[in-house]
Amino acid sequence: MKKVNIGGVPEHFNLAWYLTLKNGEYKDEGINLRWKDYFGGTGEMCKALREGEIDLAVILTEGIVKDIIAGNPSTIVQTFVASPLIWGIHVANNSKYKSTEDLKGTKAAISRFGSGSHLMAYVNAQNNNWNLNEDLNFEVIKNLDGAVEGLTNEQADYFMWEKFTTKPLVDDGTFRRIDNCPSPWPCFVIAVRTEFLENNKEDVKTILNIINETTKEFKDIPCIDTTIANRYDQKIEDVEEWLKITEWSQEVIDKKTIANVQDTLFDLDIIPEKWDYNKLVTKL
Known part of the structure; x- marks a missing residue:
């Protein structure tokens, strides 16, 4: 076999x-x-x-x-x-950030460089007319568990991941989803x-x-x-x-x-x- x-x-x-x-x-x-x-x-x-x-x-x-x-x-x-994949844009539940525009220049949690969470952060930045060199910063957190820790401990400010996968974390008050960013393909x-x-x-x-x-x-x-x-x-x-x-x-x-x-x-x-x-x- x-x-x-x-x-x-x-x-x-x-x-x-x-x-x-x-x-x-x-x-x-x-x-x-x-x-x-x-x-x-x-x-x-x-x-x-x-x-x-x-x-x-x-x-x-x-x-x-x-x-x-x-x-x-x-x-x-x-x-x-x-x-398309519907990427939710998430912050910690007690975060001061309320909108995507508030996230300009802050730090995105990504699973690793070259990952979807990394690449889609660029797409989201372009969608919002940010400066790609100045308004994007990254913190590698490996996976969803790492994102929970990273956002809760303020190592990073927002995290993009598939909307429905992260929905239980929104429902239980770990994350707050402030926007969605569908993949353009x-x-x-x-x-x-x-x-x-x-x-x-x-x-x-x-x-x-x-x-x-x-x-x-x-x-x-x-x-x-x-x-x-x-x-x-x-x-x-x-x-x-x-x-x-x-x-x-x-x-x-x-x-x-x-x-x-x-x-x-x-x-x-x-x-x-x-x-x-x-x-x-x-x-x-």
């Missing part, structure tokens, strides 16, 4: 992977797919791909585009979630180490076929809202809202989207150059 390692964030977006693994669908095809949760998000997964710790990753679009251009020997094979893609793909193309195709069959019908799974609410400590009404605005994809990411991501990252001085579509994406 072929062993394949895959990583992703431990969030509701990836429940379809858990369900297909639980059902033994990959093993039925001779694939021992091993899932690993990455609490540190995209930056941590980029490192894992580079070091061969995982073969595939369900990863933020902007993060993997940046890291491939920076030398990560991987390629994007598919869009996984077609809808489909949020998650599936990336594969290039060397692994070259030697295991049929296995990758099989994995994608299995997950795609589940995401096509994901919203129609009986009691899926209750399952998500229980598994991810969410309120049922929040899950229902999230399901309404979230769309999965079974398609290859298109040239226009890749151009948009690169244009934005280049304008923000996050990438030094733009690459041809075929150097970033592989159509299977």
Whole structure:
């Protein structure tokens, strides 16, 4: 049986992977797919791909585009979630800051440099016409637990993370969400180490076929809202809202989207150059 390692964030977006693994669908095809949760998000997964710790990753679009251009020997094979990610902008509950404009020049908590929380801080700054050199400062906090500690102890002033994942921390008074910042593109893609793909193309195709069959019908799974609410400590009404605005994809990411991501990252001085579509994406 072929062993394949895959990583992703431990969030509701990836429940379809858990369900297909639980059902033994990959093993039925001779694939021992091993899932690993990455609490540190995209930056941590980029490192894992580079070091061969995982073969595939369900990863933020902007993060993997940046890291491939920076030398990560991987390629994007598919869009996984077609809808934008809604990034909540959070402060500590007792923080003096009340609006996004109040955060200009303060310190953003980020999981690591090159992560989604880092890159989206630039997008948010651009959206608000801040000076990218003077109005952005960062404190590395590794993960959500680190953000709780960092904001509570005033090591950092605000933290951007997926709105629904952090909602329980808003509900219990740990964080206060002062605004939202949607990503300007489909949020998650599936990336594969290039060397692994070259030697295991049929296995990758099989994995994608299995997950795609589940995401096509994901919203129609009986009691899926209750399952998500229980598994991810969410309120049922929040899950229902999230399901309404979230769309999965079974398609290859298109040239226009890749151009948009690169244009934005280049304008923000996050990438030094733009690459041809075929150097970033592989159509299977």
